[in-house]
Amino acid sequence: MSDTTSEQVLTTQDGKPLKQALASALRREKMRALLLIAPLLIFILLTFVAPIVDMLFRSVENSIVADTLPNTVVAMQEWDAASGNLPDEAVFAALYDDLGVAVKEKTHTRLGSRLNYEKTGMSSLFRKTGRRVKRMDEGGPFKEQFIKADKKWGQVETWATLKTFSPRYTSAYFLSAADAQLTPEGVKMKPEEQQVYLFLFGRTLFLSITITVCCLLLGYPIAFLLAALPLRTSNLLMILVLLPFWTSLLVRTSAWKVLLQQQGVINDFLVWTGIVSEAGRLVMINNQTGTIIAMTHILLPFMILPLYSVMKTISPTYVRAAKSLGANDCSAFWRVYFPQSVPGIGAGAVLVFILAIGYYITPELVGGTSGIFISNRIAYHISSSLNWGLAAALGTLLLVAVMVLFMVYDRIVGIDNVKLG
């Protein structure tokens, strides 16, 4: 035997380093494995990762000002908004040139709507100026002509806003997602009555936790029953648990509408039995209650399944052993059974919480105004207000929030303690 020390590199018989030999021996296998997953990998990259990255990029991207008014942005570099003076004639001349091109390409209105997010009145300013710019005298002077076209051009704030948002990247969307705004004077909180997003984030978090707790409280006994019953009975019960998966989400949510509304089945029943009066019909839908009830119902299987798969592995002899050692039913459960089911609780809770925090359709349908989530706001900005930058910033914040919570959870519970089966 050769007396190899730890410093010596182990080699094969023909002198090749052992690590290298092993790597080349495994390379073929690795390539084959990679080839097998390649179609899925490409599919995921193209249809999932790429659009998300692009979307997230929009939360900081702001090249519209620099693209639409390239000359003005350059000319404005010298100008200091804090001086209180309007920019000089050269800037106005550059603006004239830029707007001429922009109007031809019809991009000035888009710039107007973009800047309108930051300062109201910008949209109409650009539309109005766009109409007038064609009639301006090419010889100048442009300053007076612009101010004549719209007196806003004579205000320092208009130019300050333009300058603030002229860089190609901006933190404005993120600030706005956190109820703050970028003003020419720096970062400031928005006025009280305009602050919505932090509150919405808070509510999303609160409702998600509430729903997770509800799912746990309802799901634990069912999972316990499933794991304890003989196979034939538990299979039937399992089908009942899985039944919701085979029904459309929309149908289930609509069913809750039928049940919970003020003229709905439950209220009718309660009035009929005299528990509530005709005038005192319960408001259970289009508010937080509705969201909690419907989402708990929809997410319950995601709690039951991981719990069940963990409980199935807990041998009944543990509880028997505890009882033979003198523990009554209650302490045998809490001290022996329950601690062993914690990995299932962890898995179920993480799953339900993460699904809940990004849920959209159910709160949209049954949440009214007090039961909507941050995701509904994101959807609004994507499809109605078309402020994609803000939507992207909100989405990024949501993603980061989930990741932070996940890390906290890992620190407290330990991700090793999560078992899905």
Added chain:
Amino acid sequence: MATTRGAAVRYESVQKSYDGVSLVVKNLNLDIPPGEFLTMLGPSGSGKTTCLMMLAGFEPATHGEIFLNDRPINNVPPHKRGIGMVFQNYALFPHMTVAENLAFPLQVRNMGKAEQEEKVKRALEMVELGDFGNRRPAQLSGGQQQRVAVARALVFDPELVLMDEPLGALDKQLREQMQYEIKHIHENLGVTVVYVTHDQTEALTMSDRVAVFNDGVIQQLSSPDILYEDPQNSFVAQFIGENNKLSGKVVEIQGEECRVELDDGTQLKADKVNVGGVGDRTTISLRPERVEFDTHDAMDNIMNGRIEELIYLGDHIRVRMNVAGNDEFIAKVRNRGEKRNLSVGDTVPIGWSLGDCKALDPVA
């Protein structure tokens, strides 16, 4: 075993049925005196584990009553019976350390902290695992887990300990070692032990008395030596140790002896243990090591057998022979160092004394 305070455990006409159609335990009557090591031995499905579970309180008796120190316990829940139990797969709580496992029965009895620690320490020392208190069960070897399970069942000083095939998961060598350890613990503490196993060697090694179960009935209840030497029926003879069966017909009965004619016409003298009258069929039971090759005229029984196979096993040689048409007849020849002229195909005389050969109930 004479006792002053009656039986520690008494089964009184206990019956058990799971499905209401068939009985798993048929009319069990059994007294276990305090301090005894009693083993319930039997093949799987013989009802032995069910008997243990009824005693532990995990299965209700369908009929009859079980007494613990003369107190009926049918309606006492398991945790109030105060019986220590060692399970087949140990059932050590995986989320607790060894010390926490041992402290568990003390905690649920609200014992003081200092006393708990003292008892846990003593129990760990008893099983020679003094330094292992902070480990998790998963970090222990099978044998160590086994010891912890035993210590846990004993730590709260129960008078009765039940063991349900506790050594089944261990390898042969460790199993033998643990058998002695459990036996010694029993001797030192003087607790009553009811032990369930399907391994007859284990039963013979450890027990004061063995109850051989088959078909929900105790076939024989006696000390290991009597069980081996004087089986009461063919099942026990077959189940305990190795056994040669020769079937025939009783032709004459003289007091405690009888004369049996085998199917090939040979007549043998045998102990009359479990036969009807003259003319009834019977099975002769004979231990392989009692077969002698050095026959002499004073022997009660001499026959001829043809050697079919020789297996060298070191301390002895197994000889498979054809005797009276039965070619599964085994004889053991002790290896004394001398050369013996046995070769396959030879027909040699073999003999044994009357007392070694029991006439038992016929086997189908």
